Amino acid sequence: MIEAQQLTKRYGEKTAVDRLDFSVKPGTVTGFLGPNGAGKSTTMRMIVGLDSPTSGTVTVNGRRYREHSAPLQEVGALLEAKSIHPGRSAFDHLMAQAYTHGIPRRRVDEVIELTGLQSVAKKRAGAFSLGMGQRLGIAAALLGDPATVMLDEPVNGLDPEGVLWIRNLLTGLAAEGRTVFVSSHLMTEMALVADHLIVVGRGRLLADTTVEELVRQAEGSAVTVASADPARLREVLAGPGVGIAGQAGSETLQVTGLTARSIGLQAADAGIALFELSAKSVSLEEAFMELTKDAVEYHGTTRSAA
Numbered sequence: 001m002i003e004a005q006q007l008t009k010r011y012g013e014k015t016a017v018d019r020l021d022f023s024v025k026p027g028t029v030t031g032f033l034g035p036n037g038a039g040k041s042t043t044m045r046m047i048v049g050l051d052s053p054t055s056g057t058v059t060v061n062g063r064r065y066r067e068h069s070a071p072l073q074e075v076g077a078l079l080e081a082k083s084i085h086p087g088r089s090a091f092d093h094l095m096a097q098a099y100t101h102g103i104p105r106r107r108v109d110e111v112i113e114l115t116g117l118q119s120v121a122k123k124r125a126g127a128f129s130l131g132m133g134q135r136l137g138i139a140a141a142l143l144g145d146p147a148t149v150m151l152d153e154p155v156n157g158l159d160p161e162g163v164l165w166i167r168n169l170l171t172g173l174a175a176e177g178r179t180v181f182v183s184s185h186l187m188t189e190m191a192l193v194a195d196h197l198i199v200v201g202r203g204r205l206l207a208d209t210t211v212e213e214l215v216r217q218a219e220g221s222a223v224t225v226a227s228a229d230p231a232r233l234r235e236v237l238a239g240p241g242v243g244i245a246g247q248a249g250s251e252t253l254q255v256t257g258l259t260a261r262s263i264g265l266q267a268a269d270a271g272i273a274l275f276e277l278s279a280k281s282v283s284l285e286e287a288f289m290e291l292t293k294d295a296v297e298y299h300g301t302t303r304s305a306a
Helices: 040-047 090-100 105-114 130-142 160-175 187-193 211-219 230-237 260-269 284-292
Strands: 002-011 014-024 029-033 055-060 075-078 148-152 179-183 196-201 204-209 223-227 243-245 252-256 274-279
Touching (some): 002 040, 014 040, 029 040, 029 160, 040 055, 040 075, 075 130, 090 130, 105 130, 130 160, 160 179, 160 187, 196 211, 196 284, 204 211, 211 284, 230 252, 260 274
Parallel strands (some): 029 179, 075 148, 148 179
Antiparallel strands (some): 002 055, 196 204, 223 252, 243 252
16 A cells, blocks of 8 residues: 655755645555646655655555565566666566565566566667567566556557556456556546546646546536427426526527436426437546646647648
8 A cells, every 4th residue: 555645845946746645555556647747756756765755754555665674575666667777688687676685586587478578588678669668667566576566657658469468467466456556648548447546736636536436527417408499498497406508599408407317307298309318428538637727737839730
């Protein structure tokens, strides 16, 4: 388990992480989401002791990272896939880590096979593609057979087969009861693998919730309904807490405060035929964009046609 309490990191006048409180629990895949510059990488670096908090605390399995006698066996992390000596082979890189942590050679062979590196294990890591570098970084993260796995953008550079492999790996690790904490900008992948979400923006916590709940909140209660007699339908649906909007002359109404089921039943009782009855549906990406729209630090511009 990862637990952060009032976790804060400042660099001069800039606050990168601002009083974060969250827990990442075992047995689930927890997605860590936020725009660029939101503080995700800084938070992950503090979890494994690469950066020290300005204030607050973060622990892994009840202890600060540096307090663990065998930290690689407590938490395996991928933060920068290319932070490898380019002259070392994949095998030698993993063996160096294994020697310093008392991990047997057979475990090196296991993670090489698990990550699909058998054919390039003796090749220099400096010549690896981004995708192969990712696989080697994940192999290193899994080397200590850790109870907690933390991966920053693990699907970068992977082909479709690799993305599917990562998806199955993450869900499999969680099914074994491990704590899995993964950041990604690919909302489609998060929607498929994450059980829980922690969303940050400008260093602050924006949401600590499930995928389903975040999407449900973004959807709201708006229902689109169309009929040949919108004026009468307005009268039938009107009531306390019900909002009805629609342009003059249009057959389509936007209704809030009632479910699609309730609208359909009331229309049927009144003998009003409906042409359309649909609740608004949004994707995780749309829900994320809505939640973080005021926390985006870096904005691009649209190039106009010549």
